[in-house]
Amino acid sequence: MSYLDFGIGKNVIFMHGWGGDASAFLYTARLIMDDCRCVLPEFLGFGESDEPKDARSVSEYAEDIVKLMDALNIPSATLVGHSFGGRVAIELAAIKKDRVDGLVLVDSAGLTPKRGPIFKLKLFLHRVLKRLGLKGLKGSKDYRAASESMKGTLSLAVNYDETPLLKNITCPTAIFWGRDDKKTPPYMAKRLKAGIADSEIFWLEGGHFAYLDDFNNFFAIFKAFLKN
Numbered sequence: 001m002s003y004l005d006f007g008i009g010k011n012v013i014f015m016h017g018w019g020g021d022a023s024a025f026l027y028t029a030r031l032i033m034d035d036c037r038c039v040l041p042e043f044l045g046f047g048e049s050d051e052p053k054d055a056r057s058v059s060e061y062a063e064d065i066v067k068l069m070d071a072l073n074i075p076s077a078t079l080v081g082h083s084f085g086g087r088v089a090i091e092l093a094a095i096k097k098d099r100v101d102g103l104v105l106v107d108s109a110g111l112t113p114k115r116g117p118i119f120k121l122k123l124f125l126h127r128v129l130k131r132l133g134l135k136g137l138k139g140s141k142d143y144r145a146a147s148e149s150m151k152g153t154l155s156l157a158v159n160y161d162e163t164p165l166l167k168n169i170t171c172p173t174a175i176f177w178g179r180d181d182k183k184t185p186p187y188m189a190k191r192l193k194a195g196i197a198d199s200e201i202f203w204l205e206g207g208h209f210a211y212l213d214d215f216n217n218f219f220a221i222f223k224a225f226l227k228n
Contacts, residue, residue: 001064002048003041007033010226011077011101013065014040015085017109018154021047024082028211028219036226039077041068043088045150055152058160062091069099078102078226083109083184083208087157093173094165103173103196104222106211107181111188112161166195173199174225176218178210 004022012032014025022040029038042049043061065088069077076099081089086108093100173196177189186203193201202221206213 001041001044001068003039003068004029005037005039005072007036007038009035009037011074012036012038012226013069013074013077013079014038015065015079015081015088016040016042016046017083017085018157019046020082020085024085025080028222031219032223032226037074039068039072039074041065043084045147045153051147052149052153054149055156056149057153057156058087058091058162059095061088062095065092066096066099075099076101078104080104080106080222081108082106082211084157086110087160087162090162090165090169093171094162094168097168097170100171102171102225102228103169104176104225105173105192106176106218107178107184107208108175108188108192109157109184110160110162111184111191112159112163113185113188163191163195166192167197169196170198172225172228174221175199175201176204176211176221177201178204178206178208178213180205180207181210183208 014029016024021042025040029040044056044064045051078101079089079092086105087110089103089105090110093103175189175192177186179186189201193199204210204214204218211218
């Protein structure tokens, strides 16, 4: 697994979203490197990391992070996860409590979205076409751009609902969310807050990348959170 590792002090691990790489939080990490050791891994299949041969689950990606922490002699850390990275961060915070000091979820994925009638109709048509031996309907932009193993990985991720894990998260949790996020709508932030006992939502102006759209507000709160 490819990663960046710099700075000294409190351990902070930044995890990028689907299609991203270590650059996603690089600017933020550089701003705190005088007080924090910043590790920015690139998940398998992204950035400079090798692509997995087979579809990989969120749990397996979480275990990759634990192995990296062991290799870097990091007993515990604050986890920062955006979108897909948030999925992995939720898994770790719930399953490996002793390895997580704090959790920062930024427009995080991990919860099953509300499915309207149009989605259900498309799913029905897709299944019918597949049974007839046809290609079926096109998937999302991310799905169409992915290799076969990564298509399987994305399918496993989007169908994995982490709601049951939320009650197991006991570390302090900051939930940052863009008011105009369309990929992971704001109701998801409220569901995360309801499920994680020691959590608070901080609303940002912007969409799915609100931590960049409204960086000054994000960074001020994030930096204060790290000091707790």
